[in-house]
Amino acid sequence: MNVLITGAGGFIGSRLAQALLKRGTLADSTGQQKEISKITLLDITFPAEKDRRLDYVLGDLSDTALLAATMGTDTTSVFHLASIVSGGAEADFELGMKVNLDGTRALMDACRQQSKPPRFVFSSSVAAFGSGFPPVVDDDTKASPLTSYGAQKVCCEYLTNDYSRRGFLDGRVVRLPTISVRPGKPNLAKSSYASGIIREPLNGVVSRCPVSASTGIWILSPSRVVDALIHAHDLPASAWGVNRVLNLPGTTATAGEMVDALRKIAGDKVADLVQWAPDADIQAFIDSLPVRFKTTRALEMGFVADLNVETMIRDHIEEQGITI
Numbered sequence: 237m238n239v240l241i242t243g244a245g246g247f248i249g250s251r252l253a254q255a256l257l258k259r260g261t262l263a264d265s266t267g268q269q270k271e272i273s274k275i276t277l278l279d280i281t282f283p284a285e286k287d288r289r290l291d292y293v294l295g296d297l298s299d300t301a302l303l304a305a306t307m308g309t310d311t312t313s314v315f316h317l318a319s320i321v322s323g324g325a326e327a328d329f330e331l332g333m334k335v336n337l338d339g340t341r342a343l344m345d346a347c348r349q350q351s352k353p354p355r356f357v358f359s360s361s362v363a364a365f366g367s368g369f370p371p372v373v374d375d376d377t378k379a380s381p382l383t384s385y386g387a388q389k390v391c392c393e394y395l396t397n398d399y400s401r402r403g404f405l406d407g408r409v410v411r412l413p414t415i416s417v418r419p420g421k422p423n424l425a426k427s428s429y430a431s432g433i434i435r436e437p438l439n440g441v442v443s444r445c446p447v448s449a450s451t452g453i454w455i456l457s458p459s460r461v462v463d464a465l466i467h468a469h470d471l472p473a474s475a476w477g478v479n480r481v482l483n484l485p486g487t488t489a490t491a492g493e494m495v496d497a498l499r500k501i502a503g504d505k506v507a508d509l510v511q512w513a514p515d516a517d518i519q520a521f522i523d524s525l526p527v528r529f530k531t532t533r534a535l536e537m538g539f540v541a542d543l544n545v546e547t548m549i550r551d552h553i554e555e556q557g558i559t560i
Contacts, residue, residue, distance in 0.1 A: 237262050237272045238311050242297065242343065243318030244277030247420055248359075248461055252315060253277060253290055255462050262313055263470040265352060265406070276306060279318065297339025303346040311350050314405075315465055316343060316358045322521065323424040325385035336388035344395060347405040356405040357469050358396055359412050360389045360481065362454055365526045374530040375483065382524050393481045400473075400480050408468040408476060413456040413486035416494075417552035426521045430455055433491060434498055434549055437509035438558050446515035449492030452527035456486040456541065457548045459555075464539055475537055485531040485541035487548070497546045501553070502560050 239256060243249045253275055256262070261269040276291040286292055295302040297318060318335065319325075325332030340358070347354050365373055366382030381387045396407035418431040429445050430453050436443035456464075464484050476482075489497075499507035531539070542548050553560065 237264065237270050237313060238308075239272055239275045239313045239315070240278060240307060240311050241275065241315045241317065242278045243316075245279030245282040246317065247418055248415065248458060248465075249277065249279065249315075249317045250283070251458060252317070252462050252465055253287070255466065257287075257289055259466070262466070263355075263472075264312065265355070267472050276311075278306060296335065297342055298334055300342050300346070303342060304349065307346050307350065309349055309351050311347075312352070312354050313469060314343070314347060314354050314356045315469070316340065316356065319359070319389075320385070321423055321425040322361075322363060322383060322385040323426045325388065326383055327424075329384055332384050332388055336385065337391055340392045341395065344399050344405060347399070353403055353405045355469050356396065356399075356407045357465055358392060358407065358409045359465070360393055360409050361386065362411055362413055362483070362525055362529075364390050364393070364411055366524045369526050372528045372530050373483065373526040375533045377526075383521070397478070397480050401478070406473050407480045408471070409481040410464055410468050411481065411483045412461060412464075413454040413484060415458055415461055416455045417548060418458060419552070419556055426518045427453060427525075429491070429518070430494070433494055433510050434552065437498060437506045438502060438553065438556075440506075440509070442509050442511060444511050444513035445491055445495075446513060446518040447491055447522050448514065448519070449495070449512065450490055451519065451522055452488055452490045453522060454486045454488055454525070454527055454529060455545075455548070456484060457551060459551060460540060460542055467539060471537060482534050482537070482539075483529055483531050485534050485539055486529065487542050487544060488528050489545045494545055494549075497544075497549055501546065501549055506560075 363386035364379040367380040400407040414427040416430040417434045
């Protein structure tokens with residue numbers, strides 16, 4: 237099994253690579269677990285410290301010659317995580333289109349050159365929903381994005397369905413909730429506060445929350461996201477059927493509930509490092525996203541959510557070796 241991970245310089249991509257190394261196998265086109273022989277990471281930047289068991293390729297998705305050379309004709313599995321996130325795609329329309337839409341199309345076309353259609357796992361987003369959704373989004377709710385980022389993701393969802401129908405690849409699309417708690421530095425995602433209001437205080441740093449305490453968000457931990465990506469890959473094509481797009485299960489929490497959970501675990505001194513600093517633009521974006529989902533199909537297919545916010549925070553503390 238030869239695996240390609242795009243956007244692999246980021247936290248989820250690098251974490252996925254390590255999980256695959258530890259696991260050692262993935263399901264092939266027949267559903268049999270086969271040994272992973274090579275994992276290639278593609279991104280525009282990587283951390284200075286590299287793992288010698290992995291192949292690193294520096295470049296972007298718009299370079300079709302690079303894609304061809306990187307993938308060859310024997311890539312069996314693709315995890316496509318590379319993207320310009322919500323705030324970046326909204327601020328720079330051309331860049332968002334180049335990476336999120338044109339880059340994904342180029343990657344899909346590279347999949348057509350493989351000796352067998354590879355399994356193609358694409359990370360979409362709940363930003364697919366931005367208008368007219370009901371109080372609880374279910375599997376039949378129509379995607380109607382209100383941002384360039386969301387529109388680009390939905391376009392790629394349709395392309396994944398069509399390329400799968402034609403047999404060019406074996407696509408699986410998972411719409412990710414906001415990932416929390418994400419370690420490291422804040423990114424340009426407008427939902428990044430969902431990690432910042434936990435991560436920064438635990439590191440003794442003030443965090444400015446741009447939304448009100450009553451603002452809800454649909455979240456999933458990094459560990460569950462990685463598990464979901466691998467599970468999506470290993471499910472047989474028959475489990476997906478014609479519609480290759482799925483809303484992942486998650487947990488609904490308000491900013492206030494997240495800070496309350498932090499206070500319960502780490503105490504007042506840590507929780508009081510969260511400052512409420514309203515930002516109308518970010519508030520409007522978060523308000524445009526659905527907060528509650530009914531993910532019947534995902535649960536029936538074996539995907540799993542976190543138990544609650546407190547569990548997510550405790551897992552982050554343990555994984556990062558933080559002393560309370």
